[in-house]
Every structure is written in C-alpha cells, then in structure tokens.
Amino acid sequence: MSYFGLVWAALWRKPLRTIFTLLSIVVAFMLFGVLQGVNATFNRLVDAGRLDALITVSPNGLLLPLAALPQIEQIPGVATVTYQSGFIGYFRSVGNWVPVYAVDPRNAHLTMLGDFTVPNAELADFNRTRAGALISARLAERLHWKIGDRVPVQALDVPKKDGSSAWTFDIVGIYENKDNPAGLGLVMNYRYFDDQRARDNGTVQFYFEKVADPSKAAEIANAIDGRFVNSANPTHTDTRRGYAQAALSELGDLEFFVDAIIGSAFATLLLLVGCNMMQSFRERIPEFAVMKAMGFPDGALAVLVLGEAALLCIGAAALGLGLISVLLGEAGRVSAGNIPSLSLPWTIVLYGITAAAVIALSSTLPAAWRAKRLSVIDALAVQ
Amino acid sequence: MRMLRQIVAVSSINFRNLPRRAAASSVIVGSTAGVVAVLISVLAMGVGLARTVAGTGRADRAIIVSAGAQDEATSSIPREEITRILTAAGIRRAASGDPIADPELLVQFQVPRRTNNRPVGVALRGIGKSAAALRPEIRLIEGRMFRPGLHEIIVGRPAEALYRGLDIGDRVPFPGGDWRVVGVFASHGASALDSGALGDAETVMTAFRHNWFNSVTALLDGPGSLDRLKRALSADAALHVQVRRESEYFASQSRPLNVLFEFIGYFVGGMMAVGALFSALNTMYTAVSSRAREIATLRAMGFGGGAVVMSVLAEAIVLAFAGAIAGSLLAWLLFDGHVTSVTPNSTETQIAFALAVTPGLMGLGIVWAFVIGGIGGFFPALRAARMPVAQVLVGSAR
Numbered sequence: 001m002s003y004f005g006l007v008w009a010a011l012w013r014k015p016l017r018t019i020f021t022l023l024s025i026v027v028a029f030m031l032f033g034v035l036q037g038v039n040a041t042f043n044r045l046v047d048a049g050r051l052d053a054l055i056t057v058s059p060n061g062l063l064l065p066l067a068a069l070p071q072i073e074q075i076p077g078v079a080t081v082t083y084q085s086g087f088i089g090y091f092r093s094v095g096n097w098v099p100v101y102a103v104d105p106r107n108a109h110l111t112m113l114g115d116f117t118v119p120n121a122e123l124a125d126f127n128r129t130r131a132g133a134l135i136s137a138r139l140a141e142r143l144h145w146k147i148g149d150r151v152p153v154q155a156l157d158v159p160k161k162d163g164s165s166a167w168t169f170d171i172v173g174i175y176e177n178k179d180n181p182a183g184l185g186l187v188m189n190y191r192y193f194d195d196q197r198a199r200d201n202g203t204v205q206f207y208f209e210k211v212a213d214p215s216k217a218a219e220i221a222n223a224i225d226g227r228f229v230n231s232a233n234p235t236h237t238d239t240r241r242g243y244a245q246a247a248l249s250e251l252g253d254l255e256f257f258v259d260a261i262i263g264s265a266f267a268t269l270l271l272l273v274g275c276n277m278m279q280s281f282r283e284r285i286p287e288f289a290v291m292k293a294m295g296f297p298d299g300a301l302a303v304l305v306l307g308e309a310a311l312l313c314i315g316a317a318a319l320g321l322g323l324i325s326v327l328l329g330e331a332g333r334v335s336a337g338n339i340p341s342l343s344l345p346w347t348i349v350l351y352g353i354t355a356a357a358v359i360a361l362s363s364t365l366p367a368a369w370r371a372k373r374l375s376v377i378d379a380l381a382v383q
Numbered sequence: 384m385r386m387l388r389q390i391v392a393v394s395s396i397n398f399r400n401l402p403r404r405a406a407a408s409s410v411i412v413g414s415t416a417g418v419v420a421v422l423i424s425v426l427a428m429g430v431g432l433a434r435t436v437a438g439t440g441r442a443d444r445a446i447i448v449s450a451g452a453q454d455e456a457t458s459s460i461p462r463e464e465i466t467r468i469l470t471a472a473g474i475r476r477a478a479s480g481d482p483i484a485d486p487e488l489l490v491q492f493q494v495p496r497r498t499n500n501r502p503v504g505v506a507l508r509g510i511g512k513s514a515a516a517l518r519p520e521i522r523l524i525e526g527r528m529f530r531p532g533l534h535e536i537i538v539g540r541p542a543e544a545l546y547r548g549l550d551i552g553d554r555v556p557f558p559g560g561d562w563r564v565v566g567v568f569a570s571h572g573a574s575a576l577d578s579g580a581l582g583d584a585e586t587v588m589t590a591f592r593h594n595w596f597n598s599v600t601a602l603l604d605g606p607g608s609l610d611r612l613k614r615a616l617s618a619d620a621a622l623h624v625q626v627r628r629e630s631e632y633f634a635s636q637s638r639p640l641n642v643l644f645e646f647i648g649y650f651v652g653g654m655m656a657v658g659a660l661f662s663a664l665n666t667m668y669t670a671v672s673s674r675a676r677e678i679a680t681l682r683a684m685g686f687g688g689g690a691v692v693m694s695v696l697a698e699a700i701v702l703a704f705a706g707a708i709a710g711s712l713l714a715w716l717l718f719d720g721h722v723t724s725v726t727p728n729s730t731e732t733q734i735a736f737a738l739a740v741t742p743g744l745m746g747l748g749i750v751w752a753f754v755i756g757g758i759g760g761f762f763p764a765l766r767a768a769r770m771p772v773a774q775v776l777v778g779s780a781r
Contacts, residue, residue, distance in 0.1 A: 014672075020665035024414075027658035031651065060558055061491040061504065062591060088457070157449070157457050199594070232559055232592075236493065236502070249501050257425075261651060264417040265658065268410065272662045275407045279669055 003300075007307045014280070021276050022316045028265045029320030029352055030327075035258045036348045037328055042248050049241030052214040054221050056207040059236040063203035066194075068235075071227060072207055077220040079212045083204040085193060089153040089167065089186075091143055098139065098153050100167070100186045102193035122147070122173025126189070133169035134187040140174050142184065147171055153186065159198045167196070209237075266359060269313075274363035277309050281367040288371055289379030302372040309364035310357060317356030321349050389690035393681060394697045401698070404673070408702055410666050414659035415706025415755055416713065419748035422652030423714040426747070427738040429644025431573075432725065433637040435736035438573035440633030444517070445473075445609055447599040447616070450623045454636060455489050456731060459595040462486075464622055468599050471619070473612030475602040477516060484601030485511030488584055490591045491732045492557060494546040496724075503724075505542060506732035508576065509584030517602055520574065521581075526551045526566030531583035534590070537566035539577030541722050541735035549580070559590050575633075578724065578735040600629065640727050640734075656755060663759025667699050671767040678767050679775035688768035695767050699760025700753060707752030711745040 011018055056072070058064055063085070072081045086101040105127045118126075118134055126132045135145060145151060148171065155165045169188060177183055194201055211220050221237040228235045238246070281288075288301055325344040332343075401408055440446070447468055452458030460468070465486045474482045488509040493502040512531070514521070529535035534557070538549045554561040562582070570577050584596070603609055613626050671678070678691055719740040724733045 016668055017665060020661045020668070024658050024661040024665065027654060027661065031654045031658070034654075035651070058558075059493040059502070060591060062558065094451070154451075156451055156453070157459055234556065234558060246501055246503075249499060261421050261655075264421065265655060268414040268417050268659070268662065271406070271413055272410045272665070275410055276665070276669070279407065279673070 003304065003307065006304055007311055010304065010308050011312060017276060018312065021272065021312060024272055025269060025313055025316035026320040026323070028269050029317045029356070030324045031265055032262050032352055033321050033324035033344055035262060037324070037344050039255065039258050040345050040348055041343070046241060046244045046248055049239065049244035051217050051239050051241055052211050053240045054209040054211060054217060054237050055240060055243060056209065056224055056235045056237040057205070059234060063200055063205060064207065064233055064235065066202050066204055068207070068228065068233065072209060072224055075220065075223050075227060077211050077213065077216050079210045081207055081209050083190070084206045084208065085190060085204045087155045087158040089155045091151065091153055096143060097184065098186050099184055100153060100188055102188050102190040105189050116175060116177050118173050118175035125172040129170055129172050130189060130192050131168060131170050132172040132189065134173040134175050135171055136183055136185040137174055137176050138182055139184040139186060145171055147173065160196045161198050266355065269359050270363045273309060273313060273359060274366070277305065277364045277367045281305060281371060285374070285379050288374055289376045292374060292376050298372045301374065302368040305368040305371045306361060306364050309360040313356040313360035314353060317352055321352050386687060386689055389686050390693040393686060393690050393694035397694050397698045404670060407666050407669060411663045411699065411702040411756070411759065412706040412709065414662045415703045415752050416710035418652055418655040418659050418755070419707045419710030419752060420713045421655055422648055422751065423711055423740055423744045423748050424718050425644055425648035425651065426744050427714065427718055427740045429641040429648065430741060430744065431736045431739040432644070432734060433641040434739055435573040435734060436575050436637035436640060437634045439575040440629035440631070442628060442630045443603050444629040445601045445603055445612055445626050446629045446632050447601065447624050447626045450625050455597045458597050460486065460597070460599065460624060461595050464624065465596060465599065467619055467622055468616065468624065471612055471615040473604055473608035473615060475604045482601065483513045483516045484599055485513045485517055486584060486596035486599050487511065488588055488593055489597045490587060490593070492555060494548055497545060497547050503546070503726060504732045505546060506579035507536065507587060508579060508581050509587035510581050511584050517600060520571040521568050521576065522571060523566050523568050529565055529582055532586055534560060534562040534586065535565045536562055536580040536582040537568050538564055538580045540567055540569040541577050542579055543567050544722065545724050545735055557590055558592070573736070575734050578733055656751060659755050660759055663699060663703065663755055664762060667695060667760050667763035668766065671695060671763045675770060675775050679770060679772045682772045683776065692764040692768045695764035696757065696760040700756035703752040703756025703759070704749065707749045711748050715740040
C-alpha cells in the first residue's frame with residue numbers, strides 16, 4: 001500500500017467527521033474567496049482608472065464657469081479639454097430615472113467615461129440636431145425608445161426659461177459603453193441645455209482634460225488648480241484613478257474588515273483541524289504502534305499525520321475556491337453587468353491554497369510530533 | 384419529573400467532564416464567537432448610521448422642500464417663495480410674532496480625513512436667526528457662536544475629531560476667501576448635523592453665490608398643525624413645495640443606508656454560521672463517540688434516551704451561548720461608540736456616526752447561537768440516544 005493509500009484510508013476512517021471538517025473548511029474558503037474577490041475587483045477598478053485623463057470639479061460642489069475653458073486650454077501639457085453639465089430627470093413617472101449629460105458635441109467621445117462607441121453617422125446627426133440626444137443601449141431597452149422618437153424628460157431641479165421642467169429630445173443615436181454596460185444615460189447638446197435653462201447659465205459641472213504625458217498628470221493637475229486658487233471659483237483636479245482611489249477609501253477600511261473576518265474564520269479552522277487530528281491520532285495510537293513495530297520509520301508516521309491534514313485542508317480549500325469562482329462568474333452573468341464582474345485572480349487562489357497548507361501543517365504539528373515520538377511499548381501497553 | 388432529574392444528572396456529568404474535552408469544546412465557542420462578533424459589528428454600523436440620520440429629525444418640526452425633490456440636496460426653493468412659506472398657518476410664532484422657521488441652505492467643502500489625509504466632502508448648513516428656538520438640541524460646547532455677516536463657522540464635535548483643519552482658530556478655504564472656525568457644537572442625541580459645519584445662511588449664500596435655498600425648517604404650532612401647514616402650502620398656487628414631518632423625513636432618508644450593512648452582515652455572518660454549524664456538528668459527534676461507553680453505561684443503568692438527547696443538546700447550546708457572549712462582548716468592547724464616517728452616496732457629504740452595539744443586536748447574536756448550538760447538537764444527540772447499548776459495552780470490553 002502506497003503512502004497516499006494509507007493517508008486516504010486514514011481520512012475515511014470516520015467518514016462523518018471528515019465530511020463535516022471538509023464542509024467547514026469549504027465554507028471558510030468560499031467566504032475567503034468572496035471577500036478577497038470583492039477586494040481584488042475594487043483594486044482592479046482603481047488600477048484600470050486612467051492616468052492620462054483628468055477631471056476638474058469645484059471642491060465646494062459648485063458649478064464652474066464656462067469661461068475657464070480657454071484658461072485651462074492654455075495650461076502646458078493639456079492636450080484637449082471638454083466639459084459636461086446635466087441633471088437627473090425622469091420619464092413619465094418618478095422611478096424611470098434618466099441621467100442627462102449635457103456635453104460639447106464636438107468632443108462627445110472624450111466626456112464619456114471609459115470605452116464609448118456610437119456609429120459615426122449617428123454622431124454626425126447629434127452634432128447637427130439642436131435637441132438631439134444619444135442614449136445608452138440599456139436606456140433604450142428599458143424605456144423602449146428608438147432612433148427617431150421624440151421624448152419628454154422631466155428634470156428634477158433644472159427649470160427651463162419657459163417655466164416648465166419638461167425637456168424634449170429627438171433621439172438620434174444609441175451608444176454602447178463597454179466599461180459600464182448597465183449605465184443609463186442620455187447625452188444632449190450643451191448649447192441647447194444652456195440656452196433653455198432658467199438659471200446657472202454659462203456654467204458647467206466638470207471639465208475633462210486629456211494630458212499628452214501621463215507621467216506629468218499630477219503636475220498638470222496642480223497647475224490647473226494653481227491657476228484658479230485665489231479666484232472666485234477654486235478648482236479641484238485629479239486623475240480618474242485618483243477619483244477611483246478616493247471612492248474606494250470612502251468604503252472605509254475595507255481591507256481591515258476583510259482581514260479581520262478572514263482572520264477569525266481561519267483561527268477557528270486552526271482550532272478545528274488541530275482538534276480533529278489530535279482526536280483521530282489518539283484513536284489510532286495502537287495502529288501507529290503496530291506500524292512502528294513493523295518497521296515504519298518515525299518520520300514516516302509524522303508525514304502520514306501531516307499528509308492527512310494537508311490533503312483534507314488543501315482539497316477542501318481548492319473545492320471552496322473552485323465553487324466560489326463558478327458562483328461569482330454566474331452572479332456576473334445573471335446580473336448582466338449590474339454588478340462589476342467579480343473574479344478570483346490567480347494570486348488569490350494561490351494565497352488561499354498556501355493558507356490552507358499553513359493551517360494544515362501548523363494545526364497538526366502537535367499530533368505529528370507525538371506520532372514521531374510514539375513509544376511502541378507504551379502505546380501497545382495502553383491496550 | 385423523573386425525566387427532568389435524569390436530564391439534570393446526565394447534563395451535570397457532561398458539564399463536569401467538559402474540561403477534559405476543553406480543546407474540542409472551544410471549537411464551538413470560538414466559531415460561534417466569530418460569527419456573532421462579525422454579525423453584530425457590521426449590523427452595528429448600519430444601526431449607528433441610521434440612528435444618526437433619523438435622529439436629525441424631530442416630531443415637532445416640519446421640513447419643506449421643493450416638489451419632486453428626493454432630498455435637501457436636490458431641492459431648491461427660490462427666495463420669492465420663502466416669505467409666503469414662513470407666513471403659512473401651522474408654524475409656531477415667537478412672543479414677538481415672528482414665525483419660528485428658517486430657510487436653510489446646504490453646500491459642501493472639502494477637508495482631509497485625519498486617518499488617511501484624503502479629501503472628503505463635508506456639509507456646511509446655512510442656518511437662520513431662529514436657530515436657537517428652532518433647533519434647541521444644538522449646544523455650543525467650545526468657543527463661541529458664529530456672527531452673521533462675518534466669515535465664521537462652527538463645527539460639529541465628531542467632524543472636528545475626524546477631519547483635519549477644523550479646530551477652533553483654523554482657517555477653511557471657501558470660494559471668495561478663508562472662513563474661520565470659532566466654535567464647536569454637539570447635538571443632544573445623535574444628529575447628522577454634527578457631521579458638518581453651521582454658518583449664517585445669508586453670509587454662506589453670498590459666498591457660495593447661491594440664489595435659492597434648499598429647504599425651510601419650521602417649528603410646528605401643536606399637534607395637528609402639520610395638516611394645517613400642508614393645506615396652507617398646497618392652497619398657495621405660487622408655491623411648488625412639499626412638506627413633511629421632520630422626524631419622518633429623516634427616518635425615510637436613513638432607511639436605504641441600513642440596507643447595505645444588513646446585506647453584508649447577514650451574508651458574511653450567514654456564511655460563517657454555516658461553517659460554525661458544521662464544526663459544531665463535528666465536535667458534538669466526536670464528543671458523543673468518545674463518550675460512547677459512558678453513554679451506553681448510563682442507558683444500561685436505566686437513564687432514558689430523552690435524557691441523553693437533552694444532555695447533549697444542552698451541552699451544544701451552552702457552548703454556543705458562551706461563544707455568543709464572548710462574541711458580543713468583543714464587538715461591544717472593540718466597536719461600541721467607535722466614531723467613523725462614510726459618504727453613503729457619491730454625490731452626498733460625509734455622515735459621522737458612532738457604531739451602536741445595542742442589546743437588540745446582542746439578542747440577535749444569541750438567537751443565532753441557539754440555532755447553531757441547537758442544530759449542531761440535535762443530530763449527534765439523536766445518534767447518542769440510538770446507540771446500541773449492548774454492542775457498545777461488549778465492544779469496549781473486548
């Protein structure tokens with residue numbers, strides 16, 4: 001009988017105990033997988049944040065004057081600048097939300113977050129049509145809108161000069177945003193927006209700058225803010241990645257929570273596996289003594305005990321991580337992009353398997369030590 | 384009665400030899416403690432946050448925002464509507480005859496958080512001349528009140544503690560120049576106002592170049608005056624506003640904030656509970672099998688199966704209960720009253736709140752522990768009761 005055979009047989013000596021231990025470990029590693037997967041996804045979103053794209057806002061949540069545009073354009077290192085304003089509206093009833101983005105039509109591409117595509121002909125129509133609107137594929141699907149429709153959108157807090165808050169749009173195109181497929185959105189011409197609104201005319205919510213050299217992004221951001229520091233309209237500029245990082249830090253100390261929860265789950269596993277191995281060892285003292293008497297070296301018995309724990313822990317960890325990566329993939333598929341695609345990077349899987357091995361070995365050391373030092377005479381005398 | 388005596392007798396034997404199985408038993412205590420500590424701590428965040436937001440509102444006040452607005456931030460009331468609102472029926476009047484109601488506005492500014500130096504958005508509320516009568520819960524605890532017309536603010540105690548540059552004497556850069564922090568206030572009871580700063584509405588309005596207010600807060604005249612106010616405001620065709628009791632308004636604002644923490648708490652806690660349940664089953668099966676001879680002897684002596692079942696169940700539940708107590712205490716010691724802040728929504732400002740490990744949450748933890756202990760003990764207990772007595776005794780004698 002091979003060593004593996006011996007370990008395998010020992011594992012199934014008490015099947016119920018092994019199954020329950022296995023299930024505890026599987027659940028612990030599923031939790032580990034979910035938490036680390038979420039953590040890794042957030043960090044990936046931060047890393048994906050572009051370094052060559054800057055965003056300028058008012059640090060006071062105020063609007064910025066459109067007059068700042070030429071001043072930003074003059075700052076060395078700034079390749080292109082565009083701007084965005086907008087409002088939250090709804091179609092027919094509150095709940096059918098339509099986020100409206102008013103953009104400079106010539107630069108419609110640049111203002112959109114991420115990977116934004118729209119057929120050229122539709123973009124040309126958008127540039128020509130004053131009340132034209134590009135809508136996201138998701139919005140089109142949700143409100144059953146199509147190209148050629150004329151739709152009214154009720155603004156929550158942007159009244160028009162005519163006293164009403166109903167904005168009418170002619171839908172001229174439908175865009176896809178690969179980075180945010182679930183995003184609802186209606187893109188309108190800034191000129192139409194600014195001409196029609198009753199107040200805050202000549203202001204924007206954001207400036208978006210593209211820099212030629214991403215390594216100089218921080219300097220350029222400082223130069224923009226420096227240009228307006230003592231003006232009536234101070235600015236705050238950061239890279240897209242900087243904003244993503246700030247949003248992540250808003251979630252509080254995510255990493256601390258993840259580590260604390262996983263730490264407590266793993267500490268319990270250590271205790272559980274250690275107790276089980278000790279119990280299983282005690283029950284088999286006579287067997288070990290017989291094996292020793294038959295000539296198995298001391299080290300071999302320790303290896304058998306350690307191997308049993310390692311096989312159980314690593315096997316269960318692999319099972320748990322495998323299950324959770326399938327579940328995460330399914331969740332992403334079912335939600336069709338409503339939640340950012342979660343996935344388990346290889347580093348996390350490796351980290352999990354290593355943790356399982358460490359738990360198995362450290363919790364089983366006392367039992368293995370006793371197996372190694374077992375005295376045949378005493379052990380057989382126990383009988 | 385005999386059954387009860389048997390249960391007590393067998394249980395006391397169990398508990399007396401618990402120390403010999405200390406390591407194995409500590410698995411149940413430890414895993415239940417972990418479940419309860421995580422469950423309670425996460426839910427305590429949600430409870431603390433909701434309590435702070437809901438505590439901002441009082442039942443004797445009404446809040447008026449523009450029609451269709453979801454909250455104060457998306458509401459705007461033009462100045463010309465303000466006087467019509469302030470003179471409406473249902474608002475309490477002071478001895479001088481002036482209504483105890485103020486138009487207020489809400490702006491934000493950025494300050495770095497002390498822990499990581501990252502800038503976060505903090506609310507600045509412009510309040511009016513009736514503030515003392517309107518919001519008696521606000522108490523100045525250090526420094527002095529701001530003077531209308533001067534660039535001065537007072538900040539909430541938790542805001543001062545959490546963010547850099549909000550101590551008395553500090554200068555805060557606002558549009559059009561620096562403002563000075565002249566005082567620190569705290570509300571009696573939890574309130575979201577304490578998360579930010581207060582200044583004079585008219586002065587703030589000028590500096591931030593607003594030409595509208597966000598809301599009007601009014602002291603109600605008495606019970607039933609909310610309906611009078613509602614009728615008065617909706618009768619005026621020049622007004623486009625909605626009125627709500629302030630306590631109900633803030634309670635409804637707090638509800639969605641709690642949902643995320645409840646989801647995380649129940650999801651993570653639930654998964655840990657499943658793991659703990661398996662380890663409890665495991666431990667109790669082991670306990671039963673290692674005491675097979677003892678249990679068989681008791682059965683042979685005439686102790687009933689029910690007594691054995693109850694004793695095993697009692698052991699599992701007591702161990703899980705001990706875990707729940709340890710977990711609750713840990714959560715309470717580490718987190719109760721711990722002040723932190725979050726921005727619940729990317730467009731809003733920070734809310735500072737204290738985690739609240741309430742007796743209700745501890746009770747919930749104990750209920751979970753009973754379920755873990757109950758199920759974890761039940762099946763092993765059945766096995767113990769069904770053990771073939773003769774076989775076990777003969778087997779052990781061999």
